[in-house]
Amino acid sequence: MGHPEISEDTFGYESKTTLGLRESIDDVTPVPAQESRLQLFETQPSPEEQQWTPDLRDWLVFVNILILAMMDSFDATVMMPVLPELANAFGKPLVTTLWVNTIYLIISAASQLYFTMMCDVFSHGPLWIIAGVLSTIGSGVCGGSMSLAELIIGRMVQGIGGGGATALCFVIMADTTPESIQSRYSCYILLVRLIGSMLGPAVGGLFIDKGSWTWACYFNFVFCGLGLLLIPISVDLRVSKNIPLRKLRIMDWSGATMALLGPSSILIGLGWGGTLYQWTEWRTLMPIAVGLAILIALVLYESIWALHPLFGAKIFRSPGEIMTYVGCFCHGFVMLCQMQYFSLYFLATKYYTATVAGLALLALTGLALTPAAVVGIVLASEPQCSKYLISGGWALTILTSGCSILLDRNTPTVGWVFLFFAAGLGHGLVLASYNIEIYNRPKSERKSFAAKPIVISNFLRAWGMAVAIPMGGVAFLNLFGDELQRLGLKRDVVNTANGYLVLMNQVQMSDDQRKAIQDASATALQIVWELITGVSVVGGLSSALLWRHKS
Structure with missing residues (x-):
């Protein structure tokens, strides 16, 4: 029935950190003048070459990788404490402003696939420049937005650049480091992404309280400027005149x-x-x-x-691999949903300022750094430990997600701090141990980097993040409306222009009325915590199946 399968030789993967491309698809000998200044070893590295020592240029490349990886996670989280203010500033419903974050995550996830496929055809340097420029343009559009529609368009452009930069970080890392240490080096990328997730809400909340939300967008120029400064001096930017069009056409x-x-x-x-x-x-x-x-x-x-499916049977080739991908999706959902709606909990239920709400999330993301670093770097060469750590991380995540259902306006600070510490510990274990599991799975015969497990897992984790915000939002807003109606208020007051901030900053309400609104918010958020707990259970079950399916 369908198309005949084209030979994998047609789709052979080669390093595109080089200056150019092959003369045709069938050529097997690259032109010497086009060899990359970053090519550190031959196709089959010797044992001596496995003892890899990076030089100055390699360090510049790696520093640039870390900067751009941090940029993407910063952009994904910086708007979290800003969303209620955006609803007030633009006079739009809260459910609409949630798309400021959602659209970035969707486009970022999609652009990871597109840029990774383009890496099989085009040189990496120009693609990296394109990603950095798009992120810069998107940040400028966001900062200068006069309407919510303009802001969403800016976030779309920013998402293309952020997702493309992240995809190229993993591609170039794989191109310039020996295979034996790629698990450890990819963990460095994950760690700086955690740092970006720490900075995002803190910076966004600070600018809302002390300045303007537009500066939360302009702050991204710091990452863009550093990245665009380092790219030309660390990678080659010359473009080959010969592009294998046949290879370009058969991609998915x-x-x-x-x-x-x-x-x-x-x-x-x-x-x-x-x-x-x-x-x-x-x-x-x-x-x-x-x-x-x-x-x-x-x-x-x-x-x-x-012809070369990204989501075909050859990609999801074993139950163990499928369970790994399911776990990555669930973890992306749980982590992003917790960050977004814990922030909303502080704003709507505890009446904290945006600055405090952003800083409070440091207890969640900050503690994730330590277990992620220990597991991902120290235990990178011990893949047999990954299944234990994945299951342990999910067990802790399920426990903390279930306990979050108890959060209300009277929860003491020490209570939610310890809850966040435990949740962060679980996230760190899950994130790093999945990374080890992915890099130590049986090698695929597919030569396209877009079909590599690390690409598919990152894509699915990003989609889990994208799904989290609208799913949590619709659950929260529907139940919050019911609670407000029960209190004698209009059901849609929280979702009308200015309505959300009126509830938070209501100065004409009595203490009892204010407490009633706080309780309604806490009750509405309970369904979000229950949703997170359910997804965590699915992730935990997927990790349990990893024990049964070893490959």
Whole structure:
């Protein structure tokens, strides 16, 4: 029935940190003048070459990798404490402003696939420059936005650059380091992404309280400027005149596009349901139906027609690998959902300032650094430990997610601090141990870097993050509306222009009324904590199945 499979030799992977490309697909001898200044070893490194010692240029490349990886995670989290202020500034419903974060995460996840596929064809240097420039342009558009629509467009452009930069970080790291140490070096990337997640909410909250939300966007120029400064002096930027068009044509562009459009359409419908429109209205049902149809088409296309499918049977080739990918998706969902809605808990239930809300998240992300560093760096050469650590991390995550259901306006500071410490410990264990598991799985025969397990796992983790915000938002806003209605207020007051901040900064309410609103917020957030707990249980079950399926 479908297309005949094209030989993998046609799709052979080679380093594109070099100055150019092969003359044709079938050439096997690169032109010496085009060899990369970053090529540190031959295709088959000797044992002596495995004792790799980086020189100055290698360190410049790696520093640039860390800067741009941190930039992406910073951009993904900087708006978390800013969203209520945006609803007030633009006079838009809160459910709409949630898309400021959601759209960045969706586009960032999708661009990771596109940029990784382009790395199989084009030189890495120019692609890295493009990603940095797009992120810079997007940051400028965001900072200068006069409407919510402009801000969302800016975040889309910023997401293309951020996701592309992250994808290239892993590609170039794999290109310039021996295979035996890639697990450890990829953990460094994950650690700086955690640091970016620490800086994002703290910086965003600080600018909201002490300045303007626009400076939370302009702050990204620091990362963009450093990255664009280092790229020209660390990688070659010359572009080959010969581009293998056949190789470009057979890549799974259609699959990547459907993987973007299908879930996005479903999330639009879910985000509108019960907030902007009733669940039974066509405006809610149509996006969901279209998204499901696209996903069905994606499955058929990848199974029958795709020449080199990104999501075919060869990629999900074993139950153990599938469970690993499921765990990565669930972890992305849990971590991002906790960060976003813990921030909302501090703003809506505890009435903390945005600065305090952003700094409070340091207890969650900050403690994740230590276990992630110990596991990912010290135990990188002990892959047999990964299953124990994954299961232990998920057990701790399930426990803390369940305990978060108890949070209310009376929860003492010491209570939520210890809860965040335990949650951060679980996240650090899960993040680093999955990284070890992925790098120590049986090697795939696929030569395209886009089909590598590290790329697919990063893509699915990013999609878990993207799904978290609208899913949590629709659950929170629907139940919050019910609670407000029970108190005698209009059901949609929290989701109307200025309504959210009116509730938080209400000065004409009595203490009892204020406490009632706080309790309503805490009750509404309980369904979010229950959702997180359910996803954590799924992640824990997937880790348990890793014990049964060893490969």
